[in-house]
Amino acid sequence: MLAAMLILMALPDLALSATCSCAGTPLMGALNTTTTEQGDFFLSSTSEYHEISDLVQGSKQIDDETGRDRSSISQALAFSYGLSDRWALSGLLTYIEHEREVGSSFFGSKQRTSGLGDSVLMLRYTPLYITPFSRHELSLGLGARIPTGKNDAGGLITFSEDMQPGTGAAGAIFWARHSLAFNQAATRTLTSSIYYTRNDWENERDYAFGDQIVAAVDFIQNLTTRFSYSAGLRYQHTTADQRLNFEVPNTGGQWLDFSPAINYSLNDDLDVNLSGRIPLDRKLDGAIQFTTSYSYALSLTYGF
Amino acid sequence: MQLSRPPFSGRSPLVLLVVFTTLLVLIRTPAVLAQAATLDQNILTLHELKVDSQYFVVELAIIPSSNPLAFSLVDFAELSGPGFENPNRLTGSLLEIPSITVEELSYWVNLRLQEIPDLRLILEDFGLNDDEPTSCMRPEPDPSHGSNNPPIVNGFSVSTEFLFDGGPGQDGIPSIDAPVFERSPRGLDDNQLVVGVKMGDSVRAYPHYVLDWHEVVNDLYTINGETVRHTLSYCPLTGSAMMWKGNLEGQSVAYGTSGLLLNSNLILYDRTTGSLWSQMLEQSINGPSILSIPERVQVIETTWGTWSTMYPESDVLTTFTEYDRPYESYPYGDFRTSEALRFPVENSDDRRLPRKERVVGINVGDTSRVYPINNFGSGVTVLEETVGNRDVVIVGSGSSNFGAIFDRQMEDCSTLEFSAVVNQLPIVMSDNEGNQWDIFGNAVSGPRIGQSLQKTNSYIAYWYAWTAFFPGTTIWE
Numbered sequence: 001m002l003a004a005m006l007i008l009m010a011l012p013d014l015a016l017s018a019t020c021s022c023a024g025t026p027l028m029g030a031l032n033t034t035t036t037e038q039g040d041f042f043l044s045s046t047s048e049y050h051e052i053s054d055l056v057q058g059s060k061q062i063d064d065e066t067g068r069d070r071s072s073i074s075q076a077l078a079f080s081y082g083l084s085d086r087w088a089l090s091g092l093l094t095y096i097e098h099e100r101e102v103g104s105s106f107f108g109s110k111q112r113t114s115g116l117g118d119s120v121l122m123l124r125y126t127p128l129y130i131t132p133f134s135r136h137e138l139s140l141g142l143g144a145r146i147p148t149g150k151n152d153a154g155g156l157i158t159f160s161e162d163m164q165p166g167t168g169a170a171g172a173i174f175w176a177r178h179s180l181a182f183n184q185a186a187t188r189t190l191t192s193s194i195y196y197t198r199n200d201w202e203n204e205r206d207y208a209f210g211d212q213i214v215a216a217v218d219f220i221q222n223l224t225t226r227f228s229y230s231a232g233l234r235y236q237h238t239t240a241d242q243r244l245n246f247e248v249p250n251t252g253g254q255w256l257d258f259s260p261a262i263n264y265s266l267n268d269d270l271d272v273n274l275s276g277r278i279p280l281d282r283k284l285d286g287a288i289q290f291t292t293s294y295s296y297a298l299s300l301t302y303g304f
Numbered sequence: 305m306q307l308s309r310p311p312f313s314g315r316s317p318l319v320l321l322v323v324f325t326t327l328l329v330l331i332r333t334p335a336v337l338a339q340a341a342t343l344d345q346n347i348l349t350l351h352e353l354k355v356d357s358q359y360f361v362v363e364l365a366i367i368p369s370s371n372p373l374a375f376s377l378v379d380f381a382e383l384s385g386p387g388f389e390n391p392n393r394l395t396g397s398l399l400e401i402p403s404i405t406v407e408e409l410s411y412w413v414n415l416r417l418q419e420i421p422d423l424r425l426i427l428e429d430f431g432l433n434d435d436e437p438t439s440c441m442r443p444e445p446d447p448s449h450g451s452n453n454p455p456i457v458n459g460f461s462v463s464t465e466f467l468f469d470g471g472p473g474q475d476g477i478p479s480i481d482a483p484v485f486e487r488s489p490r491g492l493d494d495n496q497l498v499v500g501v502k503m504g505d506s507v508r509a510y511p512h513y514v515l516d517w518h519e520v521v522n523d524l525y526t527i528n529g530e531t532v533r534h535t536l537s538y539c540p541l542t543g544s545a546m547m548w549k550g551n552l553e554g555q556s557v558a559y560g561t562s563g564l565l566l567n568s569n570l571i572l573y574d575r576t577t578g579s580l581w582s583q584m585l586e587q588s589i590n591g592p593s594i595l596s597i598p599e600r601v602q603v604i605e606t607t608w609g610t611w612s613t614m615y616p617e618s619d620v621l622t623t624f625t626e627y628d629r630p631y632e633s634y635p636y637g638d639f640r641t642s643e644a645l646r647f648p649v650e651n652s653d654d655r656r657l658p659r660k661e662r663v664v665g666i667n668v669g670d671t672s673r674v675y676p677i678n679n680f681g682s683g684v685t686v687l688e689e690t691v692g693n694r695d696v697v698i699v700g701s702g703s704s705n706f707g708a709i710f711d712r713q714m715e716d717c718s719t720l721e722f723s724a725v726v727n728q729l730p731i732v733m734s735d736n737e738g739n740q741w742d743i744f745g746n747a748v749s750g751p752r753i754g755q756s757l758q759k760t761n762s763y764i765a766y767w768y769a770w771t772a773f774f775p776g777t778t779i780w781e
Contacts, residue, residue, distance in 0.1 A: 063628040066478050105475040106560055106575045156464045157564060160471035205648055246644030249637035287635040 067103020168203030668692030
């Protein structure tokens with residue numbers, strides 16, 4: 001059961017873009033939303049690699065003869081604590097590294113930034129559980145992205161927003177998840193989730209990231225008591241970023257990803273989870289955007 | 305450069321070395337002179353040579369590696385009469401050039417005609433003219449806010465407050481290094497903007513819709529038989545276009561996009577030293593070449609309709625660029641028509657004009673002034689104004705969508721008075737001496753035919769960018 005819960009946590013990969021929509025550092029994928037009972041405490045550590053080197057015009061991938069290589073690595077430490085049987089508190093601290101290299105650059109410069117990323121705090125309410133008498137579970141969440149991240153990386157010359165570890169601005173988070181168990185033991189479940197991030201606040205450079213909606217559907221099956229897998233679809237819509245209330249060109253769009261994951265319980269308290277994201281389709285705003293090529297994440301979760 | 309009068313026969317090697325070095329300077333210095341003799345690259349032009357009672361225009365070429373320096377005859381033509389007060393003279397075998405200006409200094413030069421075995425002229429003597437000044441030649445415009453020696457802080461000659469990483473990284477916006485041109489472009493309608501260049505025998509147009517995606521074109525021009533690299537840059541965010549001669553301390557140099565922006569304006573880097581160059585300041589702001597000023601070439605930004613009317617045989621940059629880019633799309637959304645700013649800029653509260661209003665501006669020291677293109681109205685408008693310490697002529701047209709600013713004072717220190725010429729593009733002005741001038745400031749008829757008006761630090765840009773770089777600018781209403 002814990003494995004199924006943990007995979008629920010990992011699968012939706014609901015990215016809270018730390019940057020523009022094409023170069024997001026996903027935070028929510030690492031947020032622990034495990035269903036908890038009063039006093040339960042889960043701690044998880046997630047490492048995610050995010051390759052952002054596809055050059056896309058609308059829906060069409062085009063050649064990038066500049067040999068650009070852009071990636072982000074995030075390290076996240078997340079917790080979830082059961083305040084009661086229905087209320088839980090989740091939190092997330094991150095450390096972000098960005099790397100950018102233009103292969104055709106005459107002097108071949110590679111640039112890196114790193115630093116503390118933004119944090120997330122979310123209060124969750126679970127009015128409905130999967131039990132032997134109910135095959136439905138419903139959770140709702142309300143949270144905030146806290147701009148704890150470094151947002152002035154670059155020293156003399158400040159890097160662009162997508163290379164900053166943090167957004168420099170707060171955001172509001174609305175979250176909901178429904179799970180349906182196909183059998184009484186809940187070894188097969190279908191999970192639907194939706195996630196909305198609202199970014200009404202600008203950072204010090206008058207920049208505000210676009211609002212984001214992520215909807216995901218995942219099928220999860222426990223093959224054994226220790227091993228489970230899942231496969232799902234993830235849809236994301238992001239509005240254009242803004243500077244001084246004007247849209248920033250070449251930001252925003254729609255993405256459809258395939259998101260597989262496997263989960264293995266090393267013992268009753270410790271789970272390991274490997275998940276990924278592969279683009280299926282995308283329709284991006286503006287003329288061209290660099291966007292996600294793929295991503296994968298490895299996480300360890302310990303339940304106290 | 306100070307020269308003493310050198311002897312030329314039976315001289316010591318040291319003296320000959322000084323002379324030769326000096327002549328190399330003469331040869332390599334890109335000079336455009338309004339006197340009766342001018343030296344451009346390796347061509348010495350005698351605009352007027354008096355032989356007995358006849359007058360000729362003569363072109364001589366420096367014979368490479370000759371010592372003493374020798375010239376061969378390239379071409380000549382008879383003139384109808386005198387035009388200069390102090391012409392060059394051929395008396396017997398002595399050709400006297402009374403005045404030739406190099407690096408703001410005026411020299412006299414004597415050549416000796418030798419006919420055996422081939423007709424050639426040997427440098428016999430030269431020296432500095434005593435009477436000052438004999439020339440009003442302007443040095444390369446200094447656009448550095450009137451401050452020739454700004455403080456260098458952390459390696460930069462500009463404040464880094466409005467210096468940002470644009471996102472793509474160095475060469476992330478790829479320059480065009482092997483441009484392909486065609487004569488009859490497809491898909492270029494009359495309203496689309498192009499950057500036009502006329503140099504040597506080449507007339508080329510660089511459409512915005514290509515430049516929007518590349519920003520830098522490293523091109524080659526053949527001038528007087530010599531192929532010279534030039535770099536055209538265009539910043540879509542500030543609407544400014546420049547062409548610089550690709551020459552850095554005598555070395556050919558190419559430029560690329562640095563990925564950085566100053567006041568939202570393109571910063572180039574050179575691929576020889578890696579120095580950073582602000583496009584709108586037209587100056588290196590960081591690196592080994594800091595404070596260097598590139599040699600600029602006059603460009604004309606206008607619509608394809610106007611350009612193709614003026615130069616129907618123009619070559620046009622194509623989209624065969626080796627890069628897969630959607631050239632049919634403008635990459636910055638509604639940026640060029642909205643009030644949006646892409647990056648923070650200095651003086652962004654100056655809203656006296658709409659931010660994206662295209663203006664032709666001039667900066668002289670601490671003084672700057674702009675002329676909105678749309679305010680020129682229909683036909684051709686010519687204005688004579690004083691900006692800073694420069695008497696300038698502004699020529700523009702709202703309906704034909706162009707604007708350019710030149711110095712009214714000629715290199716011979718005379719100041720011309722201009723009036724508009726309509727319906728004769730590319731001729732746009734005439735003057736009180738009876739010359740007609742084209743849009744590039746070249747005399748195409750009259751006594752000064754072949755001469756050019758002196759350059760100013762002026763170009764077209766969006767208003768918000770101009771006032772960001774040159775706060776306190778005044779506006780011609």
